[in-house]
Amino acid sequence: MAPTGQDSVLVIGGGISGLSAAWFLRQRGMTVRVLESQDRVGGVIGTERRGGRLVELGPNSTLQKPGDGEDALGRLVAETGLSGRLVAAAPAASNRFVMRGGRLHALPTSPLDFLRSPLFSWSAKLRLLGEPFVGREASEETIAKFAERRLGREFLDYAIAPFVSGVYAGDPGRLSVRAAVPKVYELERVYGSLIMGAIARGAKSGGGPPGRLISFDAGMATLPETIGAKMVEAVDTDCRVVALGRHEGIWKARWQGASRAGTERAGHVVLAVPADAAADLLEPLSPEAARLLRAVPYAPVVTAAVAYKRRQVGHPLDGFGFLVPRTEDVGLLGGLFSSTLFAGRAPAETVLLTAFLGGATNPRATTGDDETLTRHILGDLARTLDIAGTPLSVRLTRQPRAIPQYTLGHLERVARIEALLAPFGGLHLGASWRGGISVADCIRNGESLAACIA
Numbered sequence: 356m357a358p359t360g361q362d363s364v365l366v367i368g369g370g371i372s373g374l375s376a377a378w379f380l381r382q383r384g385m386t387v388r389v390l391e392s393q394d395r396v397g398g399v400i401g402t403e404r405r406g407g408r409l410v411e412l413g414p415n416s417t418l419q420k421p422g423d424g425e426d427a428l429g430r431l432v433a434e435t436g437l438s439g440r441l442v443a444a445a446p447a448a449s450n451r452f453v454m455r456g457g458r459l460h461a462l463p464t465s466p467l468d469f470l471r472s473p474l475f476s477w478s479a480k481l482r483l484l485g486e487p488f489v490g491r492e493a494s495e496e497t498i499a500k501f502a503e504r505r506l507g508r509e510f511l512d513y514a515i516a517p518f519v520s521g522v523y524a525g526d527p528g529r530l531s532v533r534a535a536v537p538k539v540y541e542l543e544r545v546y547g548s549l550i551m552g553a554i555a556r557g558a559k560s561g562g563g564p565p566g567r568l569i570s571f572d573a574g575m576a577t578l579p580e581t582i583g584a585k586m587v588e589a590v591d592t593d594c595r596v597v598a599l600g601r602h603e604g605i606w607k608a609r610w611q612g613a614s615r616a617g618t619e620r621a622g623h624v625v626l627a628v629p630a631d632a633a634a635d636l637l638e639p640l641s642p643e644a645a646r647l648l649r650a651v652p653y654a655p656v657v658t659a660a661v662a663y664k665r666r667q668v669g670h671p672l673d674g675f676g677f678l679v680p681r682t683e684d685v686g687l688l689g690g691l692f693s694s695t696l697f698a699g700r701a702p703a704e705t706v707l708l709t710a711f712l713g714g715a716t717n718p719r720a721t722t723g724d725d726e727t728l729t730r731h732i733l734g735d736l737a738r739t740l741d742i743a744g745t746p747l748s749v750r751l752t753r754q755p756r757a758i759p760q761y762t763l764g765h766l767e768r769v770a771r772i773e774a775l776l777a778p779f780g781g782l783h784l785g786a787s788w789r790g791g792i793s794v795a796d797c798i799r800n801g802e803s804l805a806a807c808i809a
């Protein structure tokens with residue numbers, strides 16, 4: 356079925372990590388085969404069109420960062436012919452809201468806004484003046500400890516923790532600042548201060564925006580689906596790899612589908628699957644690496660795409676969405692104003708919202724039946740956004756292992772896993788449990804892996 360030369364690569368996992376690695380490998384002249392266990396590519400990226408609405412089941416957008424050679428996403432989009440189908444978020448998306456005292460407040464976007472904002476007390480604002488003089492901490496810190504030490508408790512509760520919820524569905528008391536937000540960690544390391552560092556970085560980049568939020572005209576699934584279609588001869592869905600081994604320098608993977616099974620051989624393997632799935636395949640090769648992989652926790656998330664008539668919603672929905680600090684009496688992690696973010700996501704006179712529930716701080720909230728979860732989510736949305744009446748539609752997506760958590764010790768765990776697997780030449784690890792969780796991060800890691808293998 357497959358070539359077995361040293362320059363052939365088997366990619367296990369057809370999420371965006373595996374597909375990007377496969378794409379960039381093929382562009383470099385390598386022979387590639389992708390095996391994906393589900394009956395579609397994309398992994399957690401999924402888009403549905405129903406009743407004129409475009410519903411994202413996973414990511415709604417990703418941040419494209421041009422410049423500094425960082426833009427692997429831009430290269431992938433151009434090479435796959437998708438440049439004309441890329442859509443940038445509406446300008447209003449720069450407004451973000453955070454709840455305090457049961458009300459939504461816009462996150463300040465300028466120093467003057469910041470001084471006027473009711474989101475932070477005067478003592479919290481004054482506390483920031485001292486941030487450049489706060490000393491460093493030698494040992495690895497959680498995001499919560501780091502933020503409280505540098506910025507104070509209120510900033511932790513009403514800015515940093517909601518941001519961590521929004522990105523990782525994570526618990527700032529467990530995530531490592533160095534592993535989960537390396538750019539923030541670098542500001543302290545290089546400049547000794549987050550504020551001075553942000554100013555210096557802003558001056559270096561000419562004060563331009565750090566990037567732009569993008570999606571595609573037919574939603575986020577456009578990207579994996581296009582790669583899958585353009586590499587159709589190399590991508591097999593409904594093929595779960597159930598065993599992996601190496602003999603005389605050649606990797607051998609046994610796979611099973613609903614009604615077929617087979618074996619694939621290759622000189623290199625890219626393991627682009629979640630950490631627990633990687634652990635299952637690597638157990639016979641290195642039980643210790645498998646144990647460490649199973650120690651990477653994942654946060655559960657329930658996503659609800661909810662549509663209303665425009666007139667049912669009191670809030671102007673003039674932004675990206677809202678985040679809810681854990682100190683508030685609302686169970687949602689937050690919500691996106693999806694039909695504001697990108698045009699054409701809902702029919703005229705209707706709106707589409709995406710609500711998130713659960714995460715590492717509230718995993719039990721995801722365990723109820725559909726009816727209970729729906730009631731909970733609709734109640735919270737109604738209170739937060741001043742909504743009257745019942746929705747036009749609700750689409751729930753449950754992801755019990757949605758997002759890997761880069762907790763304390765994560766970088767050491769990853770380094771140890773790599774060291775344990777290094778003796779098995781030609782084995783490469785590439786998925787969201789290492790090197791960043793965003794879609795753009797996964798693509799950048801896929802490109803680096805491809806360059807390294809080729």
Ligand SMILES: Cc1cc2nc3c(=O)[nH]c(=O)nc-3n(C[C@H](O)[C@H](O)[C@H](O)COP(=O)(O)OP(=O)(O)OC[C@H]3O[C@@H](n4cnc5c(N)ncnc54)[C@H](O)[C@@H]3O)c2cc1C
Pocket residue numbers: 367368369370371372373390391392393396397398399400412413414415416417418594595596597627628629632656658754757758785786787788792793794795797
């Ligand atoms: C709800 C949610 C919202 C998000 N929002 C955003 C956002 O707004 N912006 C952003 O940039 N990022 C966001 N992310 C993060 C981002 O979408 C993911 O980190 C990224 O898509 C992960 O891609 P991946 O390929 O590494 O993993 P996955 O998508 O998990 O892909 C792994 C693939 O491996 C397959 N597989 C597993 N085991 C096997 C096996 N034994 N054999 C063959 N195949 C196997 C799986 O079926 C899967 O398709 C979000 C994630 C979630 C869950």
